[in-house]
Amino acid sequence: MAPRVLVSDKLSPTAVQIFRDYGVAVDYLPDLGNDKEKLHNVIGHYDGLAIRSATKVTEKLLAAAKNLKVIGRAGIGIDNVDLPAASRRGVIVMNTPFGNSITTAEHAIALLFAVAREIPEANASTKAGKWEKNRFMGVEITGKILGVIGCGNIGAIVASRGIGLKMHVIAYDPFLSEARAQKLGVQKVELDDLLARADFITLHTPLTDKTRNILDAGAFAKMKKGVRIVNCARGGLIVEKDLVAGLQSGHVAGAAIDVFEVEPPAADNPLFALENVICTPHLGAATSEAQENVALQVAEQMADYLLNGAVSNAINMPAITAEEAPRLKPFVKLAEVLGAFVGQSTEEDIREAEILFDGSTAAMNTSALVSAALAGLIRPQMPDVNMVSAPVVVKERGIVVSEIKRDKSGVFDGYIKLTVRTSKRTRSIAGTCFADGKPRFIQIKGINLDAEVGRHMLYITNSDTPGIIGTIGSICGRHGVNIANFALGRSAPGSDAIAMLYLDARIGDSVLEELRAVDGIRHARSLGFEVESDI
Numbered sequence: 001m002a003p004r005v006l007v008s009d010k011l012s013p014t015a016v017q018i019f020r021d022y023g024v025a026v027d028y029l030p031d032l033g034n035d036k037e038k039l040h041n042v043i044g045h046y047d048g049l050a051i052r053s054a055t056k057v058t059e060k061l062l063a064a065a066k067n068l069k070v071i072g073r074a075g076i077g078i079d080n081v082d083l084p085a086a087s088r089r090g091v092i093v094m095n096t097p098f099g100n101s102i103t104t105a106e107h108a109i110a111l112l113f114a115v116a117r118e119i120p121e122a123n124a125s126t127k128a129g130k131w132e133k134n135r136f137m138g139v140e141i142t143g144k145i146l147g148v149i150g151c152g153n154i155g156a157i158v159a160s161r162g163i164g165l166k167m168h169v170i171a172y173d174p175f176l177s178e179a180r181a182q183k184l185g186v187q188k189v190e191l192d193d194l195l196a197r198a199d200f201i202t203l204h205t206p207l208t209d210k211t212r213n214i215l216d217a218g219a220f221a222k223m224k225k226g227v228r229i230v231n232c233a234r235g236g237l238i239v240e241k242d243l244v245a246g247l248q249s250g251h252v253a254g255a256a257i258d259v260f261e262v263e264p265p266a267a268d269n270p271l272f273a274l275e276n277v278i279c280t281p282h283l284g285a286a287t288s289e290a291q292e293n294v295a296l297q298v299a300e301q302m303a304d305y306l307l308n309g310a311v312s313n314a315i316n317m318p319a320i321t322a323e324e325a326p327r328l329k330p331f332v333k334l335a336e337v338l339g340a341f342v343g344q345s346t347e348e349d350i351r352e353a354e355i356l357f358d359g360s361t362a363a364m365n366t367s368a369l370v371s372a373a374l375a376g377l378i379r380p381q382m383p384d385v386n387m388v389s390a391p392v393v394v395k396e397r398g399i400v401v402s403e404i405k406r407d408k409s410g411v412f413d414g415y416i417k418l419t420v421r422t423s424k425r426t427r428s429i430a431g432t433c434f435a436d437g438k439p440r441f442i443q444i445k446g447i448n449l450d451a452e453v454g455r456h457m458l459y460i461t462n463s464d465t466p467g468i469i470g471t472i473g474s475i476c477g478r479h480g481v482n483i484a485n486f487a488l489g490r491s492a493p494g495s496d497a498i499a500m501l502y503l504d505a506r507i508g509d510s511v512l513e514e515l516r517a518v519d520g521i522r523h524a525r526s527l528g529f530e531v532e533s534d535i
Contacts, residue, residue: 003069003306005048008033008055011074015050015295022303024048040064048072048302051080059085070305072298075100075285076154077234078315079207087316088393090386094301094314097153099294100285105157107284108202108232109165111256115228116141116200118254120278139199139228139253142166147198149214150205150233151176151186158202159186170194173205195222200230207234217242226253232284235260244270247277258284311368317388318367328365331416332387334431334439335369337453337529338418339376341429341441344527345459348422352400353377356430360414362405370403373418415442441487444498449489451500453529458501460515461523464490468520472499475518479511 002025007016010030019026027046032039033055043049043065050072051057057071062085071081073095086093114120117138125132146162148155151171162169169186172194181188191214194201201223205211215229216239229252231238240261246252256278257271263282271277285291297313304310309329310322320328335355355373357366368387375390385393394401408414417430430443431453441451445461458476462468469488476483485502507526515524 003047006046007050009052012292012295015299018299019303024303048306050298053080057081062086062089070302072302074294074298088389090389092314092317092388096294096297097313099297100290101153101157103287103290104154104232104284108158108230109161111230114278115254115256121275144199145197147194147201149203155204156184159184195219200228202230203233203237205233207236212236213239220246225251228253229255232258247274258282320368330433330437331369332372334433335372335416336376337439338429338431339373340529342420342427343377343380348424350399350420350422352421354402354419356404356417358406358415359408361416447489447491447498449487451487452485452502454502456503456506457527458503458507459525459527460499462497463520464494464497465520471518475514481507
């Protein structure tokens with residue numbers, strides 16, 4: 001059955017057609033995002049939800065979205081999506097961070113000029129029949145210091161434009177490396193330094209707990225007198241009442257605001273009464289080119305994921321390109337079954353998980369493989385967990401996850417080894433994929449073997465003594481348990497040994513009890529593995 005997508009906000013007809021061209025069933029109901037009750041009633045029928053800013057994806061809505069796999073936001077901001085709730089429920093959240101970058105950056109530069117030369121007020125005055133040349137005495141931007149808060153994709157474009165305008169650009173961004181700053185031609189500084197030095201400050205950071213109210217009364221007090229502010233990012237970055245106070249006192253010479261704490265803002269918003277403030281109605285991404293670009297991009301991303309497993313521009317999931325998805329898929333399944341083996345074999349609380357990538361696997365998209373291993377590890381206790389929600393669950397449980405990559409060290413071109421530590425023991429298992437793409441166990445507890453992974457398996461640890469293999473076969477035969485594959489391994493003659501049996505059906509508890517009663521068998525456990533990957 002074809003996946004179903006609901007478009008609950010206004011989206012380009014071309015984007016809706018892209019879903020259909022991919023073979024995705026799509027319902028275009030652009031006003032549904034404003035009707036919470038109706039949206040709640042129908043969301044359970046859909047695999048994907050395409051939105052802009054009108055639809056609010058709350059925890060309550062997600063609870064009703066039983067089949068939802070992906071949310072696509074046509075635009076960069078995801079303030080209207082409860083990301084933690086989506087992650088816990090295993091729903092991928094995608095945005096389109098590059099489709100409106102140029103448009104937003106250009107609007108910021110336009111506002112920069114407008115606030116520097118008081119263009120809107122001068123325009124209104126002139127159209128009113130006045131000729132107030134002396135009233136509108138602006139400032140040049142050439143040679144001035146432009147402070148960019150948030151130097152990601154859009155911020156970097158604004159910085160580039162600022163440099164082109166012969167401004168000195170300084171940037172505050174905790175994630176900006178010195179090498180990247182040098183390449184952009186900007187000086188990386190701390191926030192307080194930026195506030196103290198900048199003549200113009202422009203914001204281009206997402207709204208998070210750390211950036212909310214980043215410009216408050218304390219921040220304005222640190223700025224030089226006569227500073228001008230531009231905000232085309234998110235309204236919650238600036239405390240509006242503190243900005244109003246700064247503008248009224250003259251400490252802040254002007255501000256150009258495209259986004260507000262509450263949108264649309266109230267008609268009596270104090271900013272509207274100030275002549276040295278320019279306001280636009282969230283126009284940063286509002287060009288025909290940008291609106292079309294983000295709509296087409298989100299449709300392609302969602303369809304590619306639902307049909308091919310490709311993950312791009314996801315906020316809560318490692319990226320997987322369409323090209324690497326076919327090659328990665330067998331190893332995602334391998335990582336998942338390695339985690340599932342340990343998860344089904346461990347009763348104690350897990351404290352640490354170490355994932356080793358050896359040889360060719362080290363060059364793969366290991367972020368996706370780690371997520372798959374964690375999903376397999378946690379799923380025995382939480383059946384609904386998947387690659388999206390697993391990292392969140394693991395973090396909430398305080399499990400320390402580490403990743404190691406190394407060059408080829410053995411006979412296999414590449415393999416993955418998972419080691420898990422609890423308060424009582426350490427468990428480890430390694431596996432690889434052969435040319436047929438099927439996952440295989442190649443080492444358990446340091447003992448080498450070659451075991452094909454099947455839906456129903458029997459895991460036995462025993463002493464290496466004559467007759468045990470025959471006894472295992474006899475017990476299975478007596479109970480009508482058919483063995484598809486029997487893999488063996490031992491640490492040394494007469495020492496510890498392991499048997500992994502691939503069975504046609506799940507083995508019953510009575511058979512397990514009989515096996516455990518055999519002299520020399522230390523442990524017998526039934527294991528189950530999903531044979532179809534959910535990537």
